[in-house]
Amino acid sequence: MTDLEQDRHDRYSDVSFQNHGTDLADGDFNHRLICPMGFTNASLNRSDDTEDRPLSDMLREGTKRLHAVAERTGAIADILQRKCDRLGYALLLRNLVPAYERLEAELFARRAHPILGVFADRSLRRSDRLRTDLQAIEGADWERSLPLLRSGISYAAAISEAAAGDGLRLVSHAYVRYLGDLSGGQVIKKLLGKSLSLPAAALTVYEFPDIEAHVLKARLRDALDRAGRVTDDPHMLVIEAMTAFEHNIVVSREVKRQATADAGQVAAG
Numbered sequence: 001m002t003d004l005e006q007d008r009h010d011r012y013s014d015v016s017f018q019n020h021g022t023d024l025a026d027g028d029f030n031h032r033l034i035c036p037m038g039f040t041n042a043s044l045n046r047s048d049d050t051e052d053r054p055l056s057d058m059l060r061e062g063t064k065r066l067h068a069v070a071e072r073t074g075a076i077a078d079i080l081q082r083k084c085d086r087l088g089y090a091l092l093l094r095n096l097v098p099a100y101e102r103l104e105a106e107l108f109a110r111r112a113h114p115i116l117g118v119f120a121d122r123s124l125r126r127s128d129r130l131r132t133d134l135q136a137i138e139g140a141d142w143e144r145s146l147p148l149l150r151s152g153i154s155y156a157a158a159i160s161e162a163a164a165g166d167g168l169r170l171v172s173h174a175y176v177r178y179l180g181d182l183s184g185g186q187v188i189k190k191l192l193g194k195s196l197s198l199p200a201a202a203l204t205v206y207e208f209p210d211i212e213a214h215v216l217k218a219r220l221r222d223a224l225d226r227a228g229r230v231t232d233d234p235h236m237l238v239i240e241a242m243t244a245f246e247h248n249i250v251v252s253r254e255v256k257r258q259a260t261a262d263a264g265q266v267a268a269g
């Protein structure tokens with residue numbers, strides 16, 4: 001096991017992927033060892049059959065299974081099944097704030113970069129919108145009333161790690177969150193509007209008013225494909241996106257666990 005793998009193993013050692021309704025067992029968690037695209041650590045090099053494939057395709061394929069897990073796990077699954085309450089949703093948003101803030105700070109610091117600069121676009125920026133929504137749902141005191149969970153802290157730390165070196169691995173994190181907000185986020189917005197009766201003022205994180213979603217998606221995919229062409233190791237960018245998905249899954253699970261415990265306490269009190 002490399003140092004990075006050991007570190008990730010340690011960080012997640014108390015987080016089990018059992019019982020989330022998929023075939024992803026605990027032993028499969030570390031995709032640096034077992035990867036749905038068939039890569040192993042020893043094969044994480046450019047190979048002839050993938051070297052011409054656009055990175056955006058590799059990312060979609062490489063994260064397909066984890067995307068399905070994300071949809072079926074924790075607070076996100078509850079939202080889809082209309083079982084999520086306001087507290088659970090607020091807790092989910094609250095625990096995404098550090099990740100978005102870190103991502104957006106790192107991207108903004110590299111706004112002159114020909115590829116990373118594309119993701120530093122103001123129309124993508126979500127962290128201020130998260131804060132607006134949290135205030136609308138939970139009130140001005142949300143930072144004190146909603147706990148920041150270990151998984152939320154770990155997610156932000158992983159983004160800092162991804163910013164090391166040339167910072168190109170940040171594109172993988174931007175892919176997972178921004179393409180997600182532009183895609184599934186739109187479904188979530190409609191569901192939440194109905195099931196939690198949230199007004200538009202509390203759902204601003206899913207709005208991209210400056211530009212049409214399909215134009216923005218095409219621009220982001222183009223930048224991803226360019227990242228795939230300039231890097232020596234496009235597979236590492238796929239692996240980073242898988243890491244980002246894993247963090248989302250862990251946040252979603254921990255949020256559900258916490259929200260359930262909180263609801264239990266209220267009922268008992």
Ligand code: HEM
Nearest residue numbers: 056059060070071076175176177179180183184185187248
């Ligand atoms: C933590 C949760 C989620 C994350 C991180 C996430 C992330 C992503 C990403 C990165 C993509 C882009 C895939 C591509 O390369 O084309 C995507 C696409 C998509 N997601 Fe999600 N997603 C999540 C949850 C959901 C949910 C709950 C739904 C809705 C039921 C959903 C529905 C979709 C759809 C329909 C697309 C395809 C959009 C297109 O073809 O342009 N996702 N998601």
